[in-house]
Amino acid sequence: MDKDNDALKASEEQVLYANVLMIGVLAGLVLMGVTYFIYLTGIFPAHVDMSYLPQVWGKNVNEYLHLTNTPHGWEWTKLLMKGDFLNYIGFALLGLMTVGCYLLLVRGYMRQKDWAYTAISVLEIIVLCVAASGLLGGGGH
Amino acid sequence: MLKSRINMLGGQLFVLMAMVMTCPGIATATETMVDPAISSKPWWFWPLVLFVFCLVLGVLAVMAGVGGGVLYVPLVSGFFPFHIDFVRGIGLMVALAGALAAGPGLLKRNLANLRLALPVALIASTCSIAGAMLGLYLSSLNPDIIQACLGATIIGIACLLLFSKNTEKPVVTKQDAIGMALGIQGIYWDDGAQESVEWKTHRTLLGLFMFIIIGLLAGLFGLGAGWANVPVFNLLMGVPLKVSVATSKFLLSITDTSAAWIYLNRGCVIPLIAVPSIVGLMLGSFLGVRILAVAKPKMIRYMVIGVLFFAGFKALDKGLGLGFMG
Numbered sequence: 001m002d003k004d005n006d007a008l009k010a011s012e013e014q015v016l017y018a019n020v021l022m023i024g025v026l027a028g029l030v031l032m033g034v035t036y037f038i039y040l041t042g043i044f045p046a047h048v049d050m051s052y053l054p055q056v057w058g059k060n061v062n063e064y065l066h067l068t069n070t071p072h073g074w075e076w077t078k079l080l081m082k083g084d085f086l087n088y089i090g091f092a093l094l095g096l097m098t099v100g101c102y103l104l105l106v107r108g109y110m111r112q113k114d115w116a117y118t119a120i121s122v123l124e125i126i127v128l129c130v131a132a133s134g135l136l137g138g139g140g141h
Numbered sequence: 142m143l144k145s146r147i148n149m150l151g152g153q154l155f156v157l158m159a160m161v162m163t164c165p166g167i168a169t170a171t172e173t174m175v176d177p178a179i180s181s182k183p184w185w186f187w188p189l190v191l192f193v194f195c196l197v198l199g200v201l202a203v204m205a206g207v208g209g210g211v212l213y214v215p216l217v218s219g220f221f222p223f224h225i226d227f228v229r230g231i232g233l234m235v236a237l238a239g240a241l242a243a244g245p246g247l248l249k250r251n252l253a254n255l256r257l258a259l260p261v262a263l264i265a266s267t268c269s270i271a272g273a274m275l276g277l278y279l280s281s282l283n284p285d286i287i288q289a290c291l292g293a294t295i296i297g298i299a300c301l302l303l304f305s306k307n308t309e310k311p312v313v314t315k316q317d318a319i320g321m322a323l324g325i326q327g328i329y330w331d332d333g334a335q336e337s338v339e340w341k342t343h344r345t346l347l348g349l350f351m352f353i354i355i356g357l358l359a360g361l362f363g364l365g366a367g368w369a370n371v372p373v374f375n376l377l378m379g380v381p382l383k384v385s386v387a388t389s390k391f392l393l394s395i396t397d398t399s400a401a402w403i404y405l406n407r408g409c410v411i412p413l414i415a416v417p418s419i420v421g422l423m424l425g426s427f428l429g430v431r432i433l434a435v436a437k438p439k440m441i442r443y444m445v446i447g448v449l450f451f452a453g454f455k456a457l458d459k460g461l462g463l464g465f466m467g
Contacts (some may be wrong), residue, residue, distance in 0.1 A: 008330045008337055017255070018248035019447040021394075025241045029423075036416045050184040052220070053413055061226040062281060065408050073366060087412035095240060098398045105255070116323060117259060124263050124395065131399040133272050133454045134406040 013108035017101045032090035037089040039083035047082040073134035099128050184413070187221065192417035195235070199425015204432065205445035206386075207302065208393070209422045210236030210365030212445070215295045215452035218288070219459065223414060225284050225291075229276065229363025230409030231418050233401040236365030238419045239426055240393035252387035254327045257342070257380065262395040264349055265356035265366065269396050272360025273403035280363075289460025291362050295453030298368045299446050305372050313343045313379035320345040320378075329384060338380050348378040360400035365393045 010018070038044055048056075048068045056064050065072060071079070079085040103123050109118040130136065195209075198216070203210045214232040218225045247253035279286045316326065328342035342348070351373045359366040370389035374380040380388070404410060458466045 005337070008251060008328060010249055014248045014251070014255050018245040021241060021248075022245035025245070026237075028241075029238075029420075032416055032419070035411070039412060050413060053184055053411065054182065054187065057223050057227060057411060057414070060224055060280060060284060060378070061277070061407055061409050064224070064227075070408055073406050084412045087416060088405075088410075091234060091410060091412075091415070094234070094241060095398055095402055095405065097241060098395055105259075117256070120259050121261055124259070124266065127263065127267050127270070128395075128399055128402075131266075131402040132406075136270060136274060136403060 013105055016104050016108070020101050020104060021097060024093065024100065028090050028093040028097065031093060032087065035083075035086045039087055042083065044081055044083040044086060046084040047079050048084060089123055095132060099125055099132070102128070146316040149342070170301040181266060187223075188413055188417045191217070191221065191414055192421040193417055195418050195421030196425040196428075199422040199427075200429040200432065201425075201428050202235075202422075203429025204441040206442060207365040207445060207449075208236060209239050209426065210363065210393075210397075211295070211298060211368050212449070212452075213364050213418070213422065215291060215449070215456050217418075218291070219452055219455040225287055225412075226277065226280055226404075226407075226409050227411055227414070229287075230404030230407070231411070231415045232363035233365075233397050233404055233413055234410060235418050235422050236276050236393055237397040237401050238423055239388055240365065242423060242426075244391045247387040247391050250387075251327070251329050253391035254325075254384055254388050255326065256323065256325050257374070257384070258388050258392050258395070260323055260325070261349060261352045261370075262392055264398040265352040265359065265392065265396040268353050268356030269360035269400035272357040272362075272404055274360075275357075275362040276363070277403070277407055277409075282345060285460045285462065287362070287460070288456050292453045292455070292457030294358060294364075295449055295456060297300055299449035299453060300363060301368060301372065302442075302446050302449070307371065307375050307378065307382050307385075309382045310338060310340075311375065311379040311381065313341050315343065316341040317343050317345050319349075327384065331383065338381055340379070340384060342378045342399075344377050344379070348373050351377065356396060359396055360403070363400070363404070366396060366458055368395060381390060432454075 039046065048070065052068070056067050059067065064070070076085045076088045080089070102121050105121045106118055106125070109115075109121060155414065194217075195213070198212050199209060202212055210232050213235050214228055217223065217232070217281070218228040248255070276287060281288075320326070320342040325343070325345060326339070328337055328339045330336075331338050351369075355366045355369040355373065358364065358369070367386075367389045370392055371382075371385045373381050374385035374389060455466050458464065
């Protein structure tokens, strides 16, 4: 079979997944760089002072949350004006990227009437959304 | 000339990492109680050291053919002052970022295969949530439990890397019913052999079952699961090695996403140390890919396996409170 044969090429949904993922990853990394710069320079004051962190990052997460009065779950969205929590936007973008790509897959598989993979993709979206929701394991105290 | 310089560079990077790990300042940092020697260091000291450490780790991981997560968690938990809860959370973010960055290229080249990845991803990502929750629960009881189990797992991984012989193109005479029903097959172009390679799977049900265990371990310890994905795909299910490695890398972006969210929502990701880890490892991987083209990775691979054994025994020693290794 020739190298340029169509059978060797990635499927349409695979290419679309890849393109969207690439844009999202680049955006996430740039965002992380910008927010980290804002954090380090103190343009937005931090919720947990940087000089205090070495005293608490050796503690388990429950103690850390208690000592630093840090929220858990999606309550970090209330602290977006704080330099450290601003970085969570980049983390969240990386974490939500896959969900966005899977929505494209659902559309593609439905068009092809591939119901098995449509169902697998929908179930995966549910699993990822449940994980992201904070309903599981979000309790810090 | 260039190859010998690159190999020397690989050795020097290894020595640099060994120096960082054996630095007295880091050796004393393994205590989780507040230590005046640690708190006297400026806040930027550890993130900076971590960035350099992760940069080296990224280069070595690519050259050794292992994921960043499997090196990050045991080494950082053993030699840096951060609690293992944060190391696992950030380890997953590091593995996730690496997998997301590699995914597009692998999908476009049709080396990573969605039909293979999606069913196993569903199983592994669901189980990684359970693993993450179990890990956080055990850690709250006694972090030494996780440390000891991590040590044993890392030693097991090192043995697997040392002794497993992957097959470049396994022979699958007959596809099983599940593989056929799900259409888990494909074809890719092998640049090295200049030929197209068709593949299909067998023992698919057993392979899917293995991903339950893989997902659990990935979530429990905050490791990327590439060390397990590849042998299951290649040796058990009969997928060609290149497709196994590529699909495994892509698969991590799904498996690690679900576990990472559990740790993120619990507050286990400290931005000050997460961002230098992620950026350092990704930059290191980028450099590693460039160096890999001209380097002899076999020597680096054996060095890294040696480091994994050391890190595993260190974690086991720490978890069991034996104190043999300081």
